[in-house]
Amino acid sequence: MNDKPNEIMNIQGRNMKGKINVLDRSLEELKTDLVSLGEKQYRAEQVFQWLYKGVSSFSEMTNLSKALIQKLQNHFSIGLLAQQQRLVSSDKHTIKYLYLLSDNNIIECVVMKYLHGNTICLSTQVGCAMGCSFCASATGGLVRQLTAGEMMGQVLTVNQDIEEMGWQPVHGVVLMGSGEPLDNYANTMKFLHQIHHPKGYNMGWRNITLSTCGLVPKMRLLADEGLSINLAVSLHAPNDRIRQSIMRIAHAYSIQEVVEASKYYFEKTGRRVTFEYALIHHVNDMPEHAAELADLLKGFPCHVNLIPLNENKHSSQKRSHDESIKLFASILKSAGINTTRRREMGLDIQGACGQLKTAYLKQV
Numbered sequence: 001m002n003d004k005p006n007e008i009m010n011i012q013g014r015n016m017k018g019k020i021n022v023l024d025r026s027l028e029e030l031k032t033d034l035v036s037l038g039e040k041q042y043r044a045e046q047v048f049q050w051l052y053k054g055v056s057s058f059s060e061m062t063n064l065s066k067a068l069i070q071k072l073q074n075h076f077s078i079g080l081l082a083q084q085q086r087l088v089s090s091d092k093h094t095i096k097y098l099y100l101l102s103d104n105n106i107i108e109c110v111v112m113k114y115l116h117g118n119t120i121c122l123s124t125q126v127g128c129a130m131g132c133s134f135c136a137s138a139t140g141g142l143v144r145q146l147t148a149g150e151m152m153g154q155v156l157t158v159n160q161d162i163e164e165m166g167w168q169p170v171h172g173v174v175l176m177g178s179g180e181p182l183d184n185y186a187n188t189m190k191f192l193h194q195i196h197h198p199k200g201y202n203m204g205w206r207n208i209t210l211s212t213c214g215l216v217p218k219m220r221l222l223a224d225e226g227l228s229i230n231l232a233v234s235l236h237a238p239n240d241r242i243r244q245s246i247m248r249i250a251h252a253y254s255i256q257e258v259v260e261a262s263k264y265y266f267e268k269t270g271r272r273v274t275f276e277y278a279l280i281h282h283v284n285d286m287p288e289h290a291a292e293l294a295d296l297l298k299g300f301p302c303h304v305n306l307i308p309l310n311e312n313k314h315s316s317q318k319r320s321h322d323e324s325i326k327l328f329a330s331i332l333k334s335a336g337i338n339t340t341r342r343r344e345m346g347l348d349i350q351g352a353c354g355q356l357k358t359a360y361l362k363q364v
């Protein structure tokens with residue numbers, strides 16, 4: 001007996017009414033679907049184009065016959081997400097959303113307004129199995145994988161909202177919300193191909209950044225895919241000892257292996273890797289840690305992004321003092337390492353990953 005019908009149905013890409021989320025379908029799959037419904041293949045391209053223009057219903061697909069629209073309505077749903085909460089930062093440049101999935105799980109995503117285009121930070125899993133000590137998404141572990149259509153649903157639902165605010169549609173994606181994208185490899189790949197598809201959303205590879213805590217074999221697999229997306233690697237430490245004290249994954253792969261896999265990614269794609277480094281007071285933020293990090297990355301054309309820790313209730317760790325951050329950055333820079341400090345957007349709306357959702361779930 002299946003005691004969790006909604007969850008299981010969702011994993012198969014069907015909602016509670018047994019319909020398939022059309023956003024889970026690649027163009028090729030949609031062609032097969034439409035042929036099996038007695039339609040011509042080219043109709044799939046029309047449907048696909050409409051979807052990524054951001055329609056909410058099949059009846060808006062005005063170049064399709066009524067009969068086809070009816071068939072589509074019978075078999076598919078368009079997996080836009082139900083908004084549970086929406087918070088706008090005081091500078092009005094960041095909006096954070098909580099969305100309810102069809103099985104009642106909740107995910108969060110953030111959209112940031114930049115001069116070069118609006119960027120969405122989206123979730124790839126409900127929860128996360130990686131267990132980093134400072135990260136709110138780790139609380140409660142992994143609940144389930146998100147499908148490609150649920151990732152796309154975040155983009156298209158956010159687009160509808162920001163359009164009303166007069167913003168341009170999402171121009172870039174960072175896979176830095178809840179979850180570890182490389183721990184949901186197949187669905188993440190499907191999503192990437194779907195959002196890049198020239199007949200669909202047509203987003204350039206270079207507008208996409210995937211962030212990983214360092215699943216070494218999957219990083220190599222991604223390099224071999226030959227997509228020129230940007231790779232961000234959450235390093236957060238200059239050596240194995242410190243990394244293991246804050247990141248569970250560091251027990252599986254050494255920091256050297258993570259750096260080697262990052263070099264492989266650069267060789268294969270020509271894309272410069274970014275190392276993310278959350279500065280935690282007295283844990284990884286001392287001058288000797290900066291020197292050790294500079295040594296580790298010496299000669300590798302990469303980028304280090306320093307992130308002052310976003311403190312949260314699940315951990316007693318504190319953010320570094322401003323002077324430590326400046327000193328840390330200056331040591332890296334004088335060693336010739338390209339270093340920036342992440343602009344902290346949306347702090348007042350719990351911008352860091354997993355934080356809004358955890359706060360929300362506590363209230364209800």
Ligand code: SAH
Nearest residue numbers: 135176179180211212213234276278309310
């Ligand atoms: N699982 C992926 C992507 C999700 S997290 C990864 O680990 O890279 C996106 C980034 O936010 C990661 O660099 C993560 O380590 C960082 N992060 C998580 N919690 C944070 C916090 N409290 N303060 C600062 N950065 C945090």
